[in-house]
Amino acid sequence: MNDLVILAAEGETGNPLLPAPYDIIWSAVCFVIIGIVVWRVALPRIGAVLDARAEAIEGNIAKADEAQKQAEAALEEYTRQLAEARNEAGVIREAAREDGKKIVAEAKDTAASEAARITATAHTQIEAERQTALVSLRSEVGTLAIDLAGGVVGETLSDDARAAAVVDRFLADLEASEKAAK
Template identity: 45%
Template sequence: MKTLILAAEGEAINPVLPHTSEIILGLVAFLLLLFIMKKFVAPRFETLYAERAAKIEGGIEKAEQAQAHAQELLEQYKAQLAEARAEAARIRDDARIEGEQIISELRAKAQEESARIVAQGQTQLETQRAQIVAELRGELGKLAVDLADRVVGESLEDEVRRRGTVDRFLAELDGASAPATK
């Protein structure tokens, strides 16, 4: 009603301008809200912000440390891998050299064994040849004596005569065959 009375007195009420009491009450409420925000809310936000920033920075530091550690491990791995490759190459070279030595030793042993077998074979052949020649000389001598017995008509039973005749005949035979083989 008071507004009506004032309106009746001739003062015009401006609907855009608030009343003074509303302005004072709004200003007090704003200052009270500002005080509460500065006293309680802003410090809480600051601590949460600082904690979060510290966590992020700590996480970045941890990530950088982990990355540095991973890089060190990678370098160690690469060094070990290079060392293992060098060791493998050295082992391969040693094995190849050892293999070549074994092959050359086996070749030398095989050649020695071959030479021994050939020499043994030649010795055996010479022995057999000498044995066969002796057998053939005896047989040839007997045949020659029998033939001479028939041709000459006299007996060559005397051992000394027979041996002399056979030896002479074989010497002539050897003499005749020696120029033919050369």
């Protein structure tokens, strides 16, 4: 502010807001030099950095697109394999069901044949025991009948042929009466 007061006192009539012409010239020379340096050195470097950055971004976009295509292909492959695995699991389940049905049918057949065999064996055994009991019963009933008949008649029936005929006739009559009762 002192300079303004001194200039005003000396009587200069110039605009105090405008710089001196030598300041304008030297400022313009410095501005031109700085502009040339920026235009020749800094702008090409900035352009190269921006071009490299643009190429890197484009490369990354291409890589991302390729990775996305690979991911989609992998997803399709996974989905296809999953569908195949599900189909295969269904086939295996169905085969297992069929095998289970066959095993159950074979077990039923085996059980039925075993039951039939056991039943036949039991019938055979029962028939053998019945025959044994019948033979035993005939001999015991025959002896009792001969003793009883001998006691009723008052004489001994020791003749075997006659005794056997009496016993057979008695048992035949007994069987006939059983059949008539049924």
